[in-house]
Amino acid sequence: MRDLAGAAWPEVGAASVLVPVGSTEQHGPHLPLSTDTVIAAAVAERAAAALDGPVLVAPALAYGASGEHAGFPGTMSIGRDALELVLVETVRSLAPWAGRVVFVNGHGGNAGALDAAAGRMRAEGHDAGWVGCGVPGADAHAGFTETSIMLYLAPELVRASRAVAGDTRPLAELMPELVARGVRAVSPTGVLGDPAGASAGRGRELVDAMAAAAARRIRTGRADARGRLLGPGAAT
Numbered sequence: 001m002r003d004l005a006g007a008a009w010p011e012v013g014a015a016s017v018l019v020p021v022g023s024t025e026q027h028g029p030h031l032p033l034s035t036d037t038v039i040a041a042a043v044a045e046r047a048a049a050a051l052d053g054p055v056l057v058a059p060a061l062a063y064g065a066s067g068e069h070a071g072f073p074g075t076m077s078i079g080r081d082a083l084e085l086v087l088v089e090t091v092r093s094l095a096p097w098a099g100r101v102v103f104v105n106g107h108g109g110n111a112g113a114l115d116a117a118a119g120r121m122r123a124e125g126h127d128a129g130w131v132g133c134g135v136p137g138a139d140a141h142a143g144f145t146e147t148s149i150m151l152y153l154a155p156e157l158v159r160a161s162r163a164v165a166g167d168t169r170p171l172a173e174l175m176p177e178l179v180a181r182g183v184r185a186v187s188p189t190g191v192l193g194d195p196a197g198a199s200a201g202r203g204r205e206l207v208d209a210m211a212a213a214a215a216r217r218i219r220t221g222r223a224d225a226r227g228r229l230l231g232p233g234a235a236t
Contacts (some may be wrong), residue, residue, distance in 0.1 A: 002045070002048050002049070002055060002056055002057050003056070003057060004017065004056040004057060004058045004059070005058070005059045007056070012056070012097070013054065013097075014054065014097060014098070014099050015053075015054035015055060015056045015097075015098060015099065016051070016053065016054070016055045016056070016098065016099055016100040016101075016102065016218075017055075017056050017057075017058050017094050017098045017100070017101050017102070018044040018047060018048055018055065018056070018057050018058065018102050018103075018104050018218075019044075019057075019058040019060075019061065019090060019101060019102070019103050019104065020037065020040035020041040020043070020044040020057070020058070020060035020061065020103075020104050020106065021040055021060070021061045021064060021087070021103050021104065021105045021106065021107070021110055021114070021130075022034070022036040022037025022038070022039070022040040022041070022060050022061065022062055022064060022106045022107055023036040023037065023062070023063065023064035023065075023066045023077075023106070023107040023109070023110070024037070024062055024063055024064075024066070024074070024075065024076040025064075025066035025069040025072075025074075025075045025076070025077065025107070026069050026072035026073075026074055026075050026142075026183075026190045027141070027142040027146060027190065028141075028142035028162075028163070028164070028166065028189055028190045028191040028195070029159065029162040029163070029164065029189060029190070029191075030142070030147070030158060030159040030160060030161075030162040030163040030164075030195065031142050031146060031147060031150055031157070031158060031159075032150075032154070032157040032158075033074045033075070033076075034062070034157075035106075035142070035146055035150055036064070036106035036107040037060050037061075037062045037106060038106075038150065038153055038154055038157075039106040039133055039146070039149055039150075039153070039207075039210075040060055040104050040105060040106030040107075040133055041057070041060045041106075042153050042207055042211075043104055043106070043133045043207065043210045043211050043214055044057050044060075044104040044214075045057050046207065046208070046211035046215075047104065047211045047214040047215040047218060050211065050212070050215040051215055051218060051219060052219075056098075058090075058094075061086065061087075061090075063076055063077070063078045063083075064077065064078070064083055064107045064109060064110045064113075065077060065078070065079055065080045065083050065107075065109045065110050065112065065113055066107065066109055067079060067109070067182075068109060068178055068179070068182050068183050069182070069183050069184075069190070070182060071182055071183065071184030071185075072183070072184060072190055080112050080113045081113075083110060083113040083117075084113040084116045084117045085117075087103065087113060087114065087117035087118070088117045088120060088121060091117070091121045091126050091128045092121075092126075095126055099127065100127040100128070101121075101126065101127070101128045101129075102128070102129055102130060102131065102218055102229065103118065103128075103129075103130035103131075104130070104131055104133065104214060105130055105131065105132050105133060106133045108132075108134075111132070114130045114226075114227070115226035115227065115228070116226075117227075118130050118223070118226060118227020118228070119225055119226045119227050121227070122223065122227050128227060129223040129227045129228065129229045130227055130228060130229065131213075131214045131217050131218065131228070131229050133210045133214070134210070135206055135209055135210055135213075138206075139168070139192065139193030139194070140170075140171040140174065140192035140193055141166075141183070141190070141191065141192040141193060142166070142190060142191045142192065142193065142195065143165075143166065143168075143191060143192060143193015143194050143195050144193055144194060144195055144196070144197060144198050144202075145193070145206060147163065147195035147198035147203075148198040148199055148200070148202040148203035148206060149203040149206050149207055150203065151198055151199060151200040151203050152200040152201075152202075152203030152204045152206075152207060153203065153207065155200060163195040163196075163198075164189050164191060164195075165191065165193075165194040165195070165196065166187040166189050166190070166191025166192050166193060166194070167186050167187045167191075167192050167193075168192075168193055168194050171192070174186060174192060213231070216231055216232060217229035217230060217231055220232050
């Protein structure tokens, strides 16, 4: 059994624990608010299946640091400081029996809190770290990448007829304006990218790639000072 929430306590022994970290935030007019959480949970479950030894997947943390999406109804953000505290206390709570805690992150806005929390926990002597769910070449938000993934993982939640293109500039170019004014000022639809051509088949390939990358990093076990797990051969 890998599902921590579905286990009874006598069934839980020493194990590594993967904790999906997502968000509840707008993902354009066609994707659900749960998109990041769905993706993080799926990657964590598949990574756990690829790892040796006892590995449990905890219930996903569904609220993150999503202040940049505050202009859209439905978005629920607890902010960076609160998220950091939740992550810290999660590690401390699991530490008496879990040999290792790895956060699997599905929302880029959570990175600052994860860096701070994982780095702090490692300084306290805990075996804690985190991995992201990104893939090279992905568009920024609610575009081709996430739409394809959701068509694979939860097609019943995708409103395909409502999909529209948003601002398609690279995230690095958009970032200063996003930080200064939020997503709505850049894209009134909330989409940063273009969902055109998205498919479940491509979504499966993307999820498989993300899970394989996460498993490699978790298996290697090396982390930088912020607690970000590194791939084989990467410099600390």
